[in-house]
Amino acid sequence: MVLFPDWLVAWMPSLLVIGIGLGIAPLLPRSNGWMRLAMMLVAGFFSLRYLTWRVTETIAPPGFTLDAFVSWSFAFIEAMTIVSSISAFLVLSRHRSRSADADANLPWVETAQPSVAILVATYNEEWPVLERTLAGAMASQYANKTIHVLDDGRRDWLRDRCAALGVEHVTRPDNAHGKAGNINHFLRQLRERGREVDFVAVLDADFVPHQDFLTRTLALFADSKIGLVQTPQHFFNPDPIQHNLGISRSYPDEQRFFFDHMQPARDGWDIAVCCGTSSIVRWTALDAIGDFPTASVTEDYMLTSVLKMKGYSTAYLNEPLSEGLAPEGLKEYITQRSRWCLGLMQIVRSSAGPFSREPLRLRDRWSVLDSCLYWLTTFPFKIACIVYPLLYWYFGVTVVDARLYDVISYFGPYYLATMMFLNFVSVGMFVPIVNDISQLVGAWEISRSALTGLVKPHGHAFKVTMKGGDRDRIVIQWPIMRRFLAAFVLTVVGLLIGLTSDYLFDAHAGEGKAVILFWTLYNLLVLAGTMLVCVELPRTASILRSRPEQVEVVVDGRRRMAWLTDIHAEALRLRGLSLPLGTRFICRIPEVGEVEAEVTLSLDASLDASIALTPAQREDLIEKLHTRSGVPGTAAVAAAGLGAGLLRRIIAGTVR
Known part of the structure; x- marks a missing residue:
């Protein structure tokens, strides 16, 4: 039956x-x-x-x-x-959160006030990119810090800009070993000057630290076994997948799973890894390993393994303490991920790999093997x-x-x-x-x-x-x-x-x-x-704002209200307002002031406009957009918005 x-x-x-x-x-x-x-x-x-x-x-x-x-x-x-x-x-x-540890150890930071050197490694980034990062570093609420721009492009104009800001500009005679070699060159200079510091913070040229980046990360170093603290990478612009599919506001960037979920899980096993930017490392730990490893093009991941050999662990603080620029072009997006893959394979074949005879724990070998697989x-x-x-x-x-x-x-x-x-x-x-x-x-x-x-x-x-x-x-x-x-x-x-x-x-x-x-x-x-x-698709504005902000617009002496949905140093986007092309107006933006603008695109009840900021306003805007606590971009999937975005992209070929 x-x-x-x-x-x-x-x-x-x-x-x-x-x-x-x-x-x-x-x-x-x-x-x-x-x-x-x-x-x-x-x-x-x-x-x-x-x-x-x-x-x-x-x-x-x-x-x-x-x-x-x-x-x-x-x-x-x-x-x-x-x-x-x-x-x-x-x-x-497994899963681990270290936020409570950071809270508990803040008094140690306030009392000890360890010295920190913030290193911004750069090669060919344009000034608007570097300007954000340096403004964020200077806006840090932590006092005992120095800022150093490590310029592998050896650009005179950048030297002059750094001098105007009171930031050290450092070059070297060659570009050996890429970013790791650039950082190591500066660390050797520090030792020669007799100016050793307690900690070294590493920022990519396009990553802006939040005001509490240093205080929160330093707090974890009250544990002497921690050699490095890594924080997540968040992005204020959509990556090519989000942007070209028209789902920037309904689907998270491709790295969110790794930083928001895989890294806290790895930390639960004590196998969290360094990801380069937005990290901070103990000076004595760098001394113990001979500075950043150069055997892999992903020196950050390898740094974690080499530190483990000397008894130092990597801690992961899953808090949005910085934000940066995701690759905007598809070629750059693929190049970046191919480099990560190549670097991991180099680590597998190195003395820090899973089959090495070096003193690595079984779980550390598994960590590298898991990434390799x-x-x-x-x-x-x-x-x-x-x-x-x-x-x-x-x-x-x-x-x-x-x-x-x-x-x-x-x-x-x-x-x-x-x-x-x-x-x-x-x-x-x-x-x-x-x-x-x-x-x-x-x-x-x-x-x-x-x-x-x-x-x-x-x-x-x-x-x-x-x-x-x-x-x-x-x-x-x-x-x-x-x-x-x-x-x-x-x-x-x-x-x-x-x-x-x-x-x-x-x-x-x-x-x-x-x-x-x-x-x-x-x-x-x-x-x-x-x-x-x-x-x-074209990118007219580069900032993904999670919430629109109401602003006052003055046109020919008349006051009107609109919603500010996107803004960067050269342009803004308003919703709830329609003006003819070429119309000049004043936009009053909280914490930035009165900004002169001109309409460049008008669609129904929304418009794009070019803006002219004074140097002081540019600095205020960077601080307003990038250095405050909070998560930029899109953090979760919105099913309805995802479907609508894909449908619009397929039918109309546009994200609007």
């Missing part, structure tokens, strides 16, 4: 996961370690269940056949990706997911030999449990398709960097991520888009062949034809979205 039909039996595991995700998970405290562990075990169980099924029941028989090669190779890539995911799940099963599996797997279905459509190769009900029974709950756990720990940050787009767009370059770094770890120059510049027109990144366009066309043609001919689709797919069809249609959505990202 059959109690349940086959289709219901197949869906039962997925329904169980859905019930846990919708009925139980929302009631559990996300910061509780036992609750995180329980949810991790659910995700881990269904992942291993799926992996076991894939390896034992869906792979072609061994042999020297194309089917066997394709089936086994894809299963291997997928298996390694699942192993990487389970490792990440285990990391995420992420770079080695995530991005090649995204490429494989696009390429392997094409082998079926054009050559009849069976990638996954499985019945539809089995796929529903095993893959369904695995995928849902993974999404459930990740969204449980990240408060709903993982959105299918959008998440795949963000990983696919740079998958080719990142995968190449991973292989290059493992095979040839030495001899790679540090590639600077370009920031700023003129971005007032549409730019199509054809060199990047071509591969996605080719994959899209090949997928559409293959699909049409399969649907209009019984040669492959009916004869070889069996019950799995619905699976390959769904897989292909999903790929087309991801590829279409990735191509949209390759169309870079």
Whole structure:
């Protein structure tokens, strides 16, 4: 006697996961370690269940056949990706917040008043970018500090600007070892002058510290075992994924998961890592290790491992204490992530790697190996997911030999449990398709960097991520888009062949034809979205304000009120006001004063205007926008706004 039909039996595991995700998970405290562990075990169980099924029941028989090669190779890539995911799940099963420690130790900072050297490493950034950072450093509420601009571009104009601000400008005769070499050169100079300090704070040229950055981070150093304190990176402008998809106000930047959720989890295991900017390191710890390591282009991550060898730990203070400029161009975005991948592979091959004979704890080795697995599996797997279905459509190769009900029974709950756990720990940050787009767009370059770094770890120059510049027109990144366009066309043609001919689709797919069809249609959505990202839209204003601010506008002597929604040093955007092009007016902005403006774009009840600020107003605006406590940008997913933004982008081709 059959109690349940086959289709219901197949869906039962997925329904169980859905019930846990919708009925139980929302009631559990996300910061509780036992609750995180329980949810991790659910995700881990269904992942291993799926992996076991894939390896034992869906792979072609061994042999020297194309089917066997394709089936086994894809299963291997997928298996390694699942192993990487389970490792990440285990990391995420813990969580730590150090804010209470910082609160408790503030009296120590006020009493000891240790000396701090703020280092701003720069190469080719424009003055408006550097101006923000230096204004923020000078506005710090901490008194016992010095500010040093380490200029690897050796620019006379920057020397003069620094002199006017009373900030030290430092150059060196060469650019050896990139950013790490630049910092080490200055540290040697300090020692030669006999001006050693207690702590060294590192800021990228485009990162503005908040007024309480130093006081909050220094408080954790009351624990003598802490050698470095890292804080999260927040961004006041949208990254290329957000901007080009039109979802800047409804979808967080791509790094939010790592900084807001992965780093606190790593800190729970005492394996948090340095990420360069917005960090502060103990001088005696630098002395102990011989300054910043230069064996990797990601000297920041390696610094954590080298400090561990000398008994110093890295602490993570998950508070918004700085904000910076995300890469605005897609090429720069990909270059940055490829450098991170290359640097991690160099660390794997170094004395600080997971297989080193140096005195590293098992968890520290796991930390590096976990990061290595992420770079080695995530991005090649995204490429494989696009390429392997094409082998079926054009050559009849069976990638996954499985019945539809089995796929529903095993893959369904695995995928849902993974999404459930990740969204449980990240408060709903993982959105299918959008998440795949963000990983696919740079998958080719990142995968190449991973292989290059493992095979040839030495001899790679540090590639600077370009920031700023003129971005007032549409730019199509054809060199990047071509591969996605080719994959899209090949997928559409293959699909049409399969649907209009019984040669492959009916004869070889069996019950799995619905699976390959769904897989292909999903790929087309991801590829279409990735191509949209390759169309870079103009950027008129660069500041993402979380709340509009009401301001007074004076036009021809008449007072009107409007909402200030965006502003930077050259332009502003107002809502609730319509004026003809070329109209001059005065905008009274709290804490900045009366600003002269001229309308450059007028759309219904909103407008853009160029503005002219005095030097004092520029400084006041920077302090108002970037140095106060609070989180810039978008911190959480807004489902309705996300859908609306994507729809507007697809239909109208604009973010407005």
